[in-house]
Amino acid sequence: MRALKGDEFDPKGLIAEAYNIEGITASECRTIFLDFALNLEGDSATAINILLKRFDREDHPMTLVLRDGLTASDRPRRRGGWRNRERP
Numbered sequence: 001m002r003a004l005k006g007d008e009f010d011p012k013g014l015i016a017e018a019y020n021i022e023g024i025t026a027s028e029c030r031t032i033f034l035d036f037a038l039n040l041e042g043d044s045a046t047a048i049n050i051l052l053k054r055f056d057r058e059d060h061p062m063t064l065v066l067r068d069g070l071t072a073s074d075r076p077r078r079r080g081g082w083r084n085r086e087r088p
Contacts, residue, residue: 009047009054011039018062019055026061033065045070 006013014036018029040047048066057063 008042009050010036011041012036014039015051015055015062015066019057019060024061026064029062029065032062033069037069 005011006016010016012035014032018024018032021028037044048069052063052066055063
């Protein structure tokens with residue numbers, strides 16, 4: 001078993017590393033966030049809120065991605081499919 005680089009809220013230390021990368025883009029931050037979210041165990045909203053408090057940088061694209069992650073953490077809703085189609 002390998003040692004964790006981060007803590008329970010950022011297990012691989014990905015979010016911390018993103019904040020250390022100079023000139024990182026929002027697109028790169030979204031890719032990092034996806035990896036972070038796939039490896040997170042537990043409540044994502046709690047982890048994101050803690051990380052936002054930890055890395056309080058309004059000017060960083062990862063901050064925007066984390067905030068988007070809070071609003072997008074709602075349960076997805078059906079938007080179509082066979083039940084929504086008109087029947088003859």
